[in-house]
Amino acid sequence: MAAESPPRKAWRSRRWFGARDLRAFGHRSRLKQAGFTEADYAEKPVIAVINTWSDMNPCHAHLRQRAEEVKRGVFQAGGFPVELPAMSLGEIMVKPTTMLYRNLLAMEAEELLRSHPVDGAVLLGGCDKTTPALIMGALSMNLPAIFVPAGPMLIGRWRGAALGSGSDTWKYWAELRAGNITEADWTEIEGAIARSPGICMTMGTASTMTVVAEAMGFTLPGAASIPAVDSGHARMASESGRAAVELVRRGLRPSDILSEAAIHNGIVAAMALGGSTNAVIHLLALARRVGVPLSLDRFDAVSRLTPVIADLRPSGRWLMEDFHYAGGSRAFLARLAPLLHLGCLTANGRTLGDNLEGAVVASDEVIRPLETPLSGEGGIAILRGSLAPDGAVIKPTAAGARFLRHRGRAVVFADYNDMAARIDDEALEVDETSVLVLRNAGPLGGPGMPEWGMLPIPRKLLRRGVRDMVRVSDARMSGTSYGTCVLHVAPESFVGGPLALVESGDTIALDVPGRRLDLVVEEAELARRRARWTPPPPRYGRGYGALFSRHVTQANEGCDFDFLHTDAGPPVPEPEIH
Ligand code: FES
Numbered sequence: 001m002a003a004e005s006p007p008r009k010a011w012r013s014r015r016w017f018g019a020r021d022l023r024a025f026g027h028r029s030r031l032k033q034a035g036f037t038e039a040d041y042a043e044k045p046v047i048a049v050i051n052t053w054s055d056m057n058p059c060h061a062h063l064r065q066r067a068e069e070v071k072r073g074v075f076q077a078g079g080f081p082v083e084l085p086a087m088s089l090g091e092i093m094v095k096p097t098t099m100l101y102r103n104l105l106a107m108e109a110e111e112l113l114r115s116h117p118v119d120g121a122v123l124l125g126g127c128d129k130t131t132p133a134l135i136m137g138a139l140s141m142n143l144p145a146i147f148v149p150a151g152p153m154l155i156g157r158w159r160g161a162a163l164g165s166g167s168d169t170w171k172y173w174a175e176l177r178a179g180n181i182t183e184a185d186w187t188e189i190e191g192a193i194a195r196s197p198g199i200c201m202t203m204g205t206a207s208t209m210t211v212v213a214e215a216m217g218f219t220l221p222g223a224a225s226i227p228a229v230d231s232g233h234a235r236m237a238s239e240s241g242r243a244a245v246e247l248v249r250r251g252l253r254p255s256d257i258l259s260e261a262a263i264h265n266g267i268v269a270a271m272a273l274g275g276s277t278n279a280v281i282h283l284l285a286l287a288r289r290v291g292v293p294l295s296l297d298r299f300d301a302v303s304r305l306t307p308v309i310a311d312l313r314p315s316g317r318w319l320m321e322d323f324h325y326a327g328g329s330r331a332f333l334a335r336l337a338p339l340l341h342l343g344c345l346t347a348n349g350r351t352l353g354d355n356l357e358g359a360v361v362a363s364d365e366v367i368r369p370l371e372t373p374l375s376g377e378g379g380i381a382i383l384r385g386s387l388a389p390d391g392a393v394i395k396p397t398a399a400g401a402r403f404l405r406h407r408g409r410a411v412v413f414a415d416y417n418d419m420a421a422r423i424d425d426e427a428l429e430v431d432e433t434s435v436l437v438l439r440n441a442g443p444l445g446g447p448g449m450p451e452w453g454m455l456p457i458p459r460k461l462l463r464r465g466v467r468d469m470v471r472v473s474d475a476r477m478s479g480t481s482y483g484t485c486v487l488h489v490a491p492e493s494f495v496g497g498p499l500a501l502v503e504s505g506d507t508i509a510l511d512v513p514g515r516r517l518d519l520v521v522e523e524a525e526l527a528r529r530r531a532r533w534t535p536p537p538p539r540y541g542r543g544y545g546a547l548f549s550r551h552v553t554q555a556n557e558g559c560d561f562d563f564l565h566t567d568a569g570p571p572v573p574e575p576e577i578h
Pocket of ligand 1: 059090091092126127128165198199200204206
């Protein structure tokens with residue numbers, strides 16, 4: 001990419017290294033301590049490589065090596081790379097949920113960039129919350145930045161069958177509880193379902209968000225679908241390092257990339273993927289970091305116009321490796337071109353339309369034509385009604401068609417522990433027409449809005465062959481989950497939303513085509529219950545949890561901290577160099 005260099009003294013890092021004073025002496029002498037001379041860094045843009053590698057995040061196990069490949073690219077392009085580790089947020093290991101910490105990583109990324117002598121950044125992430133968190137932080141700091149997605153892991157294999165991350169875990173767990181597979185089978189699956197570094201290879205939250213990041217322009221073209229262990233992934237990493245240097249030279253910042261049109265492209269991509277419901281929350285948060293107005297209704301409007309063309313589990317049949325061989329994220333976006341704003345700028349300095357030129361779909365089975373989609377409408381619907389005045393989310397493509405219009409008797413669980421204690425009780429009054437309701441699983445109640453929204457089917461129903469029921473909660477759901485699960489009910493029950501007032505035996509009416517979720521109870525009775533309701537005590541009295549509890553917003557607003565929204569106050573000043 002040809003680029004004009006701005007005057008070098010304009011580079012931010014010069015404020016640390018360029019002066020002939022005492023402080024600059026210290027900065028330069030400490031780089032010498034690290035083994036670098038002025039030939040390494042002087043007159044060069046300094047590129048932060050923010051790396052979310054850790055031993056506790058196997059999805060990012062290869063990122064230590066990828067960071068080296070990024071650095072090689074930065075050096076080649078005439079920059080000076082510096083690696084800055086950031087919290088890893090391995091989705092499986094971190095409790096109570098990584099969502100409690102997405103905003104903490106976003107803050108860490110922002111402050112790493114602000115406090116260090118860097119001019120631009122390469123962001124290494126991919127496991128669920130790391131993608132939105134890193135981009136949120138980069139947006140708020142607004143230094144030139146490119147995202148390197150970790151890439152999907154290899155397909156799982158067991159007795160000749162392809163295993164998908166998460167989705168097949170839930171499926172075989174149900175079969176184990178129903179007595180259809182043995183403990184020995186289950187142990188074999190444990191060793192067969194995650195075969196390499198990389199993110200979940202179903203169309204879960206991780207791949208949804210990396211493809212969305214590409215659609216919004218934050219990666220190189222085609223980067224999101226390259227399998228983590230493919231040699232092309234290493235090449236993409238070094239190319240991203242080169243691109244970061246050029247971004248700095250051009251002065252192209254995240255705020256130039258994340259326009260309202262780019263956010264539209266991200267929503268279209270999420271819908272056409274049949275992607276994770278978590279994308280709704282993350283995109284709401286990203287939009288608020290750049291002051292772009294975005295409401296839940298926009299997702300529903302885009303969804304109604306966007307066919308699901310990625311035939312990927314859990315909505316469809318294939319997995320991310322298949323998707324890549326079918327042409328990958330670039331071909332997928334090229335097929336969506338009529339629905340996208342192609343003039344948006346991207347991280348290689350070209351427009352999205354330029355990047356998609358010449359992309360070829362190699363399998364219409366995996367990436368369907370717009371005319372013969374997996375579903376004529378997008379994968380996510382927004383519901384409103386007396387049970388969710390501020391909205392709720394459902395993924396119709398992963399739900400049982402017979403439940404999309406349903407009235408059933410509520411079976412209410414006060415919280416996760418209550419559900420875990422009673423769900424398999426033979427005496428539980430429940431049948432396949434019941435609606436399972438989980439309370440206190442939202443942003444404040446969870447805390448952190450854990451992925452509990454795919455409530456397990458009661459064992460006695462599993463034995464009768466039941467595999468889906470209507471479930472309603474203020475929780476989130478893993479992108480790899482499936483079933484008729486109404487999620488993100490807002491306001492959440494912990495703050496006294498109508499979900500707090502539901503009692504077992506009430507009738508709940510779900511109407512997905514009509515976009516309604518209603519509690520069929522007389523208003524006078526609801527008023528009596530509301531008068532009796534008392535707010536639970538705060539989950540945290542001190543520490544990060546207390547900060548989270550005081551400032552997190554509800555699901556329909558993106559669950560960011562209110563003080564991190566663009567309009568929360570004047571811009572944060574650059575640090576003084578004393
Ligand atoms: Fe890391 Fe799924 S657990 S992407």
